[in-house]
Amino acid sequence: MSAPMDFNILTCERSTLKEKIKMAHRLGYKAVAINIFIPELTQTSKKKKSQQQDIAPAKSLKLSDLELQELLGPTWKSFRQLTRISATLADVQHNFVMSTDIVQQYDLVAVQPTTDKTFYQACTALNVDIITLDVTEKLPFKLKRTTINAAVQRGIKFEFQYSPAIRDSTLRKYFIANAQQFVFCDIGKNIILTSGCEKAMELRGPYDVANLGSLLNLNAAQSKAAVTSNCEALLKHSESRRLNKSVSKVEKLEEIPGNETWLLDKLRVHSSLESVNGGSRDIAGIHGIDSSDEETSVDGPAAKKIKLVQT
Amino acid sequence: MVRFKNRYIVCKLEFGCRVTLPDLTQDAVYRAIATELQVLHGDYGTACARKYPNLTVQYLNPSTNLVMVRCSRDQCKQIQSCLPFVKKIGEVDVFLHTLHLAGTIRSCMKFIVRYHKSQLPLLMSECRNPVERKKVQEMLTDSCADSGRTLGLLERSTTSQ
Numbered sequence: 001m002s003a004p005m006d007f008n009i010l011t012c013e014r015s016t017l018k019e020k021i022k023m024a025h026r027l028g029y030k031a032v033a034i035n036i037f038i039p040e041l042t043q044t045s046k047k048k049k050s051q052q053q054d055i056a057p058a059k060s061l062k063l064s065d066l067e068l069q070e071l072l073g074p075t076w077k078s079f080r081q082l083t084r085i086s087a088t089l090a091d092v093q094h095n096f097v098m099s100t101d102i103v104q105q106y107d108l109v110a111v112q113p114t115t116d117k118t119f120y121q122a123c124t125a126l127n128v129d130i131i132t133l134d135v136t137e138k139l140p141f142k143l144k145r146t147t148i149n150a151a152v153q154r155g156i157k158f159e160f161q162y163s164p165a166i167r168d169s170t171l172r173k174y175f176i177a178n179a180q181q182f183v184f185c186d187i188g189k190n191i192i193l194t195s196g197c198e199k200a201m202e203l204r205g206p207y208d209v210a211n212l213g214s215l216l217n218l219n220a221a222q223s224k225a226a227v228t229s230n231c232e233a234l235l236k237h238s239e240s241r242r243l244n245k246s247v248s249k250v251e252k253l254e255e256i257p258g259n260e261t262w263l264l265d266k267l268r269v270h271s272s273l274e275s276v277n278g279g280s281r282d283i284a285g286i287h288g289i290d291s292s293d294e295e296t297s298v299d300g301p302a303a304k305k306i307k308l309v310q311t
Numbered sequence: 312m313v314r315f316k317n318r319y320i321v322c323k324l325e326f327g328c329r330v331t332l333p334d335l336t337q338d339a340v341y342r343a344i345a346t347e348l349q350v351l352h353g354d355y356g357t358a359c360a361r362k363y364p365n366l367t368v369q370y371l372n373p374s375t376n377l378v379m380v381r382c383s384r385d386q387c388k389q390i391q392s393c394l395p396f397v398k399k400i401g402e403v404d405v406f407l408h409t410l411h412l413a414g415t416i417r418s419c420m421k422f423i424v425r426y427h428k429s430q431l432p433l434l435m436s437e438c439r440n441p442v443e444r445k446k447v448q449e450m451l452t453d454s455c456a457d458s459g460r461t462l463g464l465l466e467r468s469t470t471s472q
Contacts, residue, residue, distance in 0.1 A: 201327050207408075
């Protein structure tokens with residue numbers, strides 16, 4: 001099994017949070033997302049402004065390196081902490097908060113739609129990573145294959161939390177029912193299983209979580225993917241979300257129009273640097289995945305790259 | 312006669328803060344799993360777990376909290392799916408963390424030896440005083456020195472039972 005991850009550890013008091021992270025590490029998770037849950041993002045405009053300021057900056061959620069080292073012992077370096085913000089969506093009009101800077105700084109952004117309209121909006125328009133489906137009551141909206149497919153094409157994953165199911169028998173029924181309903185629409189891909197635990201004792205090991213998949217009509221490979229590879233795909237998605245939208249273009253040097261010759265000088269400097277280093281940049285550079293500024297991301301002397309930045 | 316197809320699940324009992332439970336028995340673990348099976352899969356699941364090869368707890372290591380559960384191969388998925396829902400054994404909060412799934416006791420025992428060895432260095436970091444540290448160090452060197460013998464001892468003890 002490749003690295004299992006748990007993307008929903010609710011933030012709480014420091015001591016309980018430490019306990020949870022220690023337990024997650026002991027169970028073999030390689031990455032953990034500390035989640036801050038905002039129950040209502042949608043109030044009147046005055047309140048919302050104050051709430052917007054209430055959202056803590058992403059860095060304050062994490063444990064410092066020193067604390068982590070103390071907590072986990074010698075293997076702490078292979079353990080990753082992420083930050084995640086999640087909110088319920090009740091009203092379509094107030095959801096621009098999700099695209100503000102302070103929210104987008106978080107590693108993962110999740111929403112929990114409560115109506116048909118917000119579910120549609122979350123699937124098709126909002127700039128988020130995860131859509132949480134409620135497992136504590138009957139689904140308040142209809143699942144439509146077209147809507148879900150729209151979300152899947154944008155790389156969004158759907159999340160189910162298993163810790164309510166462990167807590168109580170009735171919640172377990174809703175968990176199984178809702179998840180099976182979703183799996184029927186989605187053929188079992190694009191689902192992630194997370195804990196959403198309040199106490200350390202509600203966490204389960206990655207193999208156990210994968211076994212829960214058999215209750216949800218997932219096959220063995222799909223339920224493993226729900227803990228591992230789907231989460232990895234999410235990490236990539238979140239990286240691309242935080243980058244500016246960019247376009248790259250490959251052209252021959254001779255065909256460059258006259259007004260862009262200044263790029264050649266930059267290229268020459270860069271290519272001489274490159275020959276000193278003796279390495280060529282990988283393909284990721286062309287697509288602008290790892291590029292932060294224009295000049296350094298040019299791929300070889302025979303090509304030039306233009307990056308348009310949308311704001 | 313075809314032989315019975317079994318599955319053996321190696322689990323670790325996680326107690327949170329407490330290290331071990333004084334009166335931990337195989338029967339208590341069995342009852343905890345069986346009640347969960349009754350809740351989740353009902354009468355049918357329980358009935359399937361009663362016929363041979365039935366659900367049993369084969370091995371329990373009270374010092375490292377390792378448990379080995381046997382079930383039939385057909386019912387393995389059912390049993391595995393109800394393991395996460397075990398919350399209490401007796402009165403104590405606990406949960407089962409699945410480590411390994413195998414078809415024979417022998418391969419399970421091999422895994423258990425390997426697992427114990429891999430846990431020893433981690434124990435080292437939890438040592439507080441030099442006496443403990445020395446003890447763990449001795450255990451470490453022992454385990455490195457004759458891996459074959461430890462393995463052989465364990466296997467013989469299980470077959471003699």
